[in-house]
Amino acid sequence: xxxxxxxxxxxxxxxxxxxxxxxxxxxxxxxxxxxxxxxxxxxxxxxxxxxxxxxxxxxxxxxxxxxxxxxxxxxxxxxxxxxxxxxxxxxxxxxxxxxxxxxxxxxxxxxxxxxxxxxxxxxxxxxxxxxxxxxxxxxxxxxxxxxxxxxxxxxxxxxxxxxxxxxxxxxxxxxxxxxxxxxxxxxxxxxxxxxxxxxxxxxxxxxxxxxxxxxxxxxxxxxxxxxxxxxxxxxxxxxxxxxxxxxxxxxxxxxxxxxxxxxxxxxxxxxxxxxxxxxxxxxxxxxxx
Amino acid sequence: xxxxxxxxxxxxxxxxxxxxxxxxxxxxxxxxxxxxxxxxxxxxxxxxxxxxxxxxxxxxxxxxxxxxxxxxxxxxxxxxxxxxxxxxxxxxxxxxxxxxxxxxxxxxxxxxxxxxxxxxxxxxxxxxxxxxxxxxxxxxxxxxxxxxxxxxxxxxxxxxxxxxxxxxxxxxxxxxxxxxxxxxxxxxxxxxxxxxxxxxxxxxxxxxxxxxxxxxxxxxxxxxxxxxxxxxxxxxxxxxxxxxxxxxx
Numbered sequence: 001x002x003x004x005x006x007x008x009x010x011x012x013x014x015x016x017x018x019x020x021x022x023x024x025x026x027x028x029x030x031x032x033x034x035x036x037x038x039x040x041x042x043x044x045x046x047x048x049x050x051x052x053x054x055x056x057x058x059x060x061x062x063x064x065x066x067x068x069x070x071x072x073x074x075x076x077x078x079x080x081x082x083x084x085x086x087x088x089x090x091x092x093x094x095x096x097x098x099x100x101x102x103x104x105x106x107x108x109x110x111x112x113x114x115x116x117x118x119x120x121x122x123x124x125x126x127x128x129x130x131x132x133x134x135x136x137x138x139x140x141x142x143x144x145x146x147x148x149x150x151x152x153x154x155x156x157x158x159x160x161x162x163x164x165x166x167x168x169x170x171x172x173x174x175x176x177x178x179x180x181x182x183x184x185x186x187x188x189x190x191x192x193x194x195x196x197x198x199x200x201x202x203x204x205x206x207x208x209x210x211x212x213x214x215x216x217x218x219x220x221x222x223x224x225x226x227x228x229x230x231x232x233x234x235x236x237x238x239x240x241x242x243x244x245x246x247x248x249x250x251x252x253x254x255x256x257x258x259x260x261x262x263x264x265x266x267x268x269x270x271x272x273x274x275x276x277x278x279x280x281x282x283x284x285x286x287x288x289x
Numbered sequence: 290x291x292x293x294x295x296x297x298x299x300x301x302x303x304x305x306x307x308x309x310x311x312x313x314x315x316x317x318x319x320x321x322x323x324x325x326x327x328x329x330x331x332x333x334x335x336x337x338x339x340x341x342x343x344x345x346x347x348x349x350x351x352x353x354x355x356x357x358x359x360x361x362x363x364x365x366x367x368x369x370x371x372x373x374x375x376x377x378x379x380x381x382x383x384x385x386x387x388x389x390x391x392x393x394x395x396x397x398x399x400x401x402x403x404x405x406x407x408x409x410x411x412x413x414x415x416x417x418x419x420x421x422x423x424x425x426x427x428x429x430x431x432x433x434x435x436x437x438x439x440x441x442x443x444x445x446x447x448x449x450x451x452x453x454x455x456x457x458x459x460x461x462x463x464x465x466x467x468x469x470x471x472x473x474x475x476x477x478x479x480x481x482x483x484x485x486x487x488x489x490x491x492x493x494x495x496x497x498x499x500x501x502x503x504x505x506x507x508x509x510x511x512x513x514x515x516x517x518x519x520x521x522x523x524x525x526x527x528x529x530x531x532x533x534x535x536x537x538x
Contacts (some may be wrong), residue, residue: 059365149404156390157402163383166349166375170342171398172368 005128007254011247012135013200014215016193018246019146019239020186021216028182029162030078033089033213037096038070038187042194044100047109047204050207054119060195067191068184069216070096075180100206107206135196142192143239150235158182211267218274219245225277290320290490291341291458298336312514323484323491325501328511329537334494337511338462341492343367355457356485369399372435372451374444376463381447384436388427389448390440392416395450409442419449423479441472454485459484459491466496477504500528510536
């Protein structure tokens with residue numbers, strides 16, 4: 001049971017990445033690899049500030065600002081220098097490795113003896129369940145903010161940008177600025193995931209972000225499959241499904257480990273799993289066609 | 290309303306594949322004129338429209354709208370005056386967004402897009418009333434994604450969207466090229482009605498000479514990036530349809 005509770009907690013931590021990838025990938029149609037770097041950046045900034053015993057109201061905004069800066073940088077490289085979005089993201093992600101190492105000062109920061117957000121409140125005696133409730137409240141607040149944002153006039157313009165750039169420009173929106181802002185928001189969310197995760201696992205590590213973008217992609221793809229099956233158009237439902245996608249993804253990984261698959265094969269299993277979800281709807285579609 | 294002075298547009302300047310798309314055009318379009326532009330493929334019609342909308346910038350010359358020099362103003366800032374309908378119905382609307390959201394965005398074309406929720410019951414009612422004037426029954430479907438509609442329906446809605454906010458100039462780039470004859474007729478009639486009702490200055494590009502003959506107050510024929518013929522309201526009234534076919538003979 002604890003096994004799956006841990007998976008649930010990790011899923012909740014990754015909901016920031018899921019929402020971030022939803023924004024960059026689904027709304028803007030940009031495959032944003034910056035994620036790998038900004039997730040670690042979030043963890044690195046969290047670690048350093050926690051060890052300096054900075055107050056919580058400083059740590060989270062700093063983490064989000066750092067992530068937003070990384071995202072905006074990718075956006076600027078992509079829109080202003082007209083460089084392919086994938087390459088722009090890879091460049092920023094690659095450069096962030098050095099920056100993260102510089103921020104942390106070494107490759108691993110144990111956070112023992114620091115006050116994590118999970119120790120703010122003691123709602124229930126079991127520490128794991130306590131963590132679950134704090135995480136849930138946190139995730140709900142973030143989802144409400146993003147959901148509201150997407151419903152506003154600004155949000156409509158944002159959602160339209162990925163659909164038809166010509167239309168959005170003819171309706172008076174600077175699409176370059178919109179993409180930069182969108183990637184900034186997406187990576188601020190990703191960095192928040194790093195913030196939540198480093199405190200959950202009790203350390204920040206320079207390699208914690210490697211391949212993490214696949215977690216976001218997997219979550220979004222799971223959610224998308226459900227959205228397509230039930231033809232969901234509501235923004236709120238889509239966001240909730242993104243969170244479910246992140247949790248389901250972790251459950252599948254937990255299940256794979258629990259049936260005794262070697263942990264060294266975990267990344268391969270993850271890749272195959274994501275490939276399966278992507279390809280299954282297409283395979284069945286081809287047969288009926 | 291619209292003025293072009295010695296406007297040229299050269300693509301790939303200085304390279305082997307240099308193309309002079311627009312070669313020194315002077316054009317004045319008065320307030321309330323409905324100009325139809327015809328011409329063979331590659332004659333520079335669409336380039337001219339894109340220069341006016343600001344999607345591309347001229348190589349030389351000046352462009353003005355409503356007395357303002359807009360030569361160096363990008364397209365998203367020219368939306369203060371200009372609404373556009375594109376050849377491809379997909380370009381003029383956002384497929385994944387509901388009809389309602391599309392209209393909301395269009396209703397704030399000339400305003401900043403802020404952090405407030407603008408879709409409320411009053412707005413829904415206003416959109417329903419507007420859409421009902423088309424007589425397509427779409428007013429019941431305003432929560433549906435735009436992508437579920439046909440090309441003709443989307444073009445008709447794009448037209449309506451253009452008058453959701455203050456609009457002075459309407460640019461129509463072959464709006465019926467992708468449509469069947471019946472939908473095309475509906476779209477052209479809607480456009481004509483809106484242009485008259487809202488006293489818009491409009492430019493229509495078309496390959497359909499029947500439309501060029503039936504609609505508009507002035508017709509221009511383009512070729513090789515220049516204006517070949519410019520026929521005003523008076524002369525257009527005397528023009529016969531087969532005269533226009535002869536232009537392309």
